[in-house]
Structures are given as C-alpha cells and as structure tokens.
Amino acid sequence: MRWKDALTDFLHYVKLERGLSENSVENYRFDVIKLIRFLSKHENSINPIEIKSTTIQSFVYESSKTLKAPSQSRMISGLRLFFDYLILEGLRKDNPLDLIESPKLGSNLPATLSVEEVDTLIDTFDNEKPLDLRNMAIIEVLYSCGLRVSELVKLRLSNLFFEEELIKVFGKGNKERFVPIASSARKYVLKYLEHRTTPNKGFEDFLFLNNRGTYLTRAMVFTLVRSAAIKAGITKKISPHSLRHSFATHLVENGADISTVQQMMGHASITTTERYLHMSKKHLKESLEKYHPRS
Numbered sequence: 575m576r577w578k579d580a581l582t583d584f585l586h587y588v589k590l591e592r593g594l595s596e597n598s599v600e601n602y603r604f605d606v607i608k609l610i611r612f613l614s615k616h617e618n619s620i621n622p623i624e625i626k627s628t629t630i631q632s633f634v635y636e637s638s639k640t641l642k643a644p645s646q647s648r649m650i651s652g653l654r655l656f657f658d659y660l661i662l663e664g665l666r667k668d669n670p671l672d673l674i675e676s677p678k679l680g681s682n683l684p685a686t687l688s689v690e691e692v693d694t695l696i697d698t699f700d701n702e703k704p705l706d707l708r709n710m711a712i713i714e715v716l717y718s719c720g721l722r723v724s725e726l727v728k729l730r731l732s733n734l735f736f737e738e739e740l741i742k743v744f745g746k747g748n749k750e751r752f753v754p755i756a757s758s759a760r761k762y763v764l765k766y767l768e769h770r771t772t773p774n775k776g777f778e779d780f781l782f783l784n785n786r787g788t789y790l791t792r793a794m795v796f797t798l799v800r801s802a803a804i805k806a807g808i809t810k811k812i813s814p815h816s817l818r819h820s821f822a823t824h825l826v827e828n829g830a831d832i833s834t835v836q837q838m839m840g841h842a843s844i845t846t847t848e849r850y851l852h853m854s855k856k857h858l859k860e861s862l863e864k865y866h867p868r869s
Contacts, residue, residue, distance in 0.1 A: 575665060577610050580622045584659050593747045597724060605652030609633055622660060627670040634674055643677040650676045685810040687820040692717050696762075698805040704769035705785065709798050711759075711766040712782060716799075716814050718759035719743070720821035720839055723814040727790045729781040736760055745840035753838050822847070 581603065588594045588602055612633045613620055620629060630653070638646055650671060657669040687695075695713050699706035716726060725743050733742040739760070740752045755763075763781070773780065774787040782790050795814050803812050810816070818839075825835050836847040 575621055575623050577606070577613075577622055580656075580660065580665075581606050581610075583663075584656050587659055588655070595724070595746055595748060598746065601648070602652045602655065605649045606656050608637065608649065609653060612636065622657075623665055625670055627673055630670045630674060638677070647676040650674060685812050685816050685819075686823050687717075687808075687810070687812065687816055689824070691806070691808055691810075692817070692820065694806045694808065695799075695802045698802045701765070704766075704771070707762075707766045707769055708782060709802070711762040712795060713799065713802065713817065714759045714762040715755070716817035717821055718756040719753045720818045720825075721753070722746075722818060722840075723792045723795050725840075726795065726814070727782065727792060730779040731781055732779055734763070734781070736764075743840065746842070749840065751837065751840050 584606070585599055585603055589596075589599045594602075609630075613625075613629070616629075616632070634646070634650065637649065641649065654669060654671040657666060657671060660666040661669060692713070696710050699710045701707060701710065712726065715721060715729075716723070719741060721729075721743060722745065725745055728744055729741070734755075735741065735752075736755070739754055739757075741755050743751050743753050745751060771783045771785055771787050773783055777783060777788050780789045784790050784794065792814075799812065799814050799817070803810070822835055822839055825838075826832065832847055839847060841847045
C-alpha cells in the first residue's frame with residue numbers, strides 16, 4: 575500500500591467518521607507527511623504496512639532535535655492514530671508506536687491576565703474608529719466567553735442570542751455548545767455592529783469581518799492581541815488563548831463549579847479543566863501566606 579493512498583483514506587476517516595475539525599485533520603496530515611519525508615531520505619522502500627517500531631524510533635529521535643516537547647507529543651499522538659486506523663482496516667496487526675513514549679510535558683500554561691489588564695488592553699483602542707470597535711469587541715468576547723480563537727473567527731450573527739444572553743459556539747470536532755455572554759461583551763458587540771464593514775457576498779452572516787468584508791483569520795486575531803499588549807505596556811507574552819485561559823482562571827478563583835467551567839470551555843475531559851482548580855488552590859495558598867497572621 576502506498577503512503578499517499580493510506581494518508582488519503584486516513585484523512586477521510588478522521589474527517590467524516592470521527593468528525594474532527596479541519597484544523598485537526600490538517601495537523602494529522604502534517605504528522606504523517608513528516609514521517610514520509612523522513613523515510614524518503616533514509617528508507618524509501620518501506621510502506622505503511624511494513625514499517626517497524628525501530629524506524630519510527632529513529633524518526634522520533636531525529637524530530638526531537640527540532641520540535642519542542644508539546645509539538646513532538648502531538649505528532650506521536652497523530653501517528654499513533656494513523657496506525658490504529660490501519661489496524662482497524664485490517665491492514666496491520668500492530669501499532670509501531672505502542673512502545674514509544676511521548677515526552678513528559680510541563681505545565682506550560684499561558685499567562686493569566688488580571689481584569690485590570692484586560693481593561694487596559696481594551697483601552698488601547700479608539701472607540702470612535704470602526705476597526706478599533708471591532709478589536710475591542712473581539713478582546714471582550716474572547717475574555718468574557720472564553721472562546722478559542724478558531725471559535726471566534728467562525729462566530730456568526732445567527733449564533734447570537736442576546737435576548738437569552740447566550741451565544742452558540744462550534745468547538746473542536748464541530749461540537750456545539752451554548753455559552754453565556756456578559757452584558758459588557760454584548761455592549762461592545764452591538765457598538766461594533768453599528769459600524770461593521772459591509773460584507774462581501776457569502777460573508778453576510780460572519781460576525782467579525784476584516785476591512786475587505788471577509789472573515790478574519792486566526793493570524794489576524796493573534797496580531798491584534800499582541801499589538802494591543804505592546805501598546806498597553808503589558809510585558810507578559812500573551813495571545814488570544816491567554817484571554818480564554820484568564821476567563822477560566824477567574825471563574826474558578828471566584829468559586830465557579832468545575833463542571834460548569836468545563837461545559838463553558840468545551841473541554842471533552844474534565845481533567846483538562848481541573849488544571850484551573852489546581853491553580854486556584856495555589857492562589858488560595860498564596861493568599862493565606864500573604865495575609866494570615868500565623869503565616
């Protein structure tokens with residue numbers, strides 16, 4: 575079986591049968607392509623049915639020289655799923671990654687912003703300029719609703735249910751969830767809509783548009799958040815995910831139920847959400863040490 579055919583079938587499987595997002599499918603494609611490129615330099619004749627664990631080990635070792643631990647771990651996970659698919663199809667009996675361990679990951683969580691720092695970010699914009707009104711609304715929605723940047727750029731006008739104080743979000747694997755939207759975020763969005771760029775045909779329902787009347791890219795959102803941070807004098811290295819991270823952190827610190835935070839964040843596993851609980855405990859401990867007379 576040729577690698578090209580195996581990869582094509584695998585991508586159809588993860589997209590259609592497992593319902594994964596386009597971003598996830600693209601990541602899996604890159605994972606397998608990295609292995610194919612490695613083989614083309616070393617053992618071009620090996621096909622996906624015959625490849626051994628020792629060859630995969632050599633590939634993982636070489637990739638560790640250029641990839642950071644999180645990227646390497648994700649790549650190993652992607653390749654493991656690829657070979658699991660071949661087993662599912664009856665093309666292999668074993669997975670050559672079964673004996674390969676992913677690198678240990680530290681708790682490299684993004685920087686947490688205070689409420690005051692979020693306000694400072696928003697204050698860097700001019701509320702008389704249409705483009706700045708859009709950017710203010712973007713930052714407020716990222717923080718107030720805890721959205722991923724990929725979820726934000728896909729938001730549509732038909733996803734806004736302001737009377738119910740909710741927005742409909744499509745997360746990983748196109749899974750749908752409803753998230754409460756704060757009055758401050760509604761205020762910024764409504765102000766932006768008064769001056770929204772005229773959309774091009776086919777983009778009428780997208781909430782956030784670029785100055786050409788089409789949807790925003792993730793890179794554009796990263797750039798505007800980072801630029802605002804520099805202008806605001808915030809020295810922390812932040813990204814749109816920092817606003818989502820701050821959303822969850824502040825909820826837990828103020829006593830929100832962990833399962834409620836999980837639902838709003840769209841986490842498939844509560845284990846992912848529990849890291850914010852551990853951070854909250856750290857916050858309580860620091861408060862005790864700082865303020866209690868016996869500390």
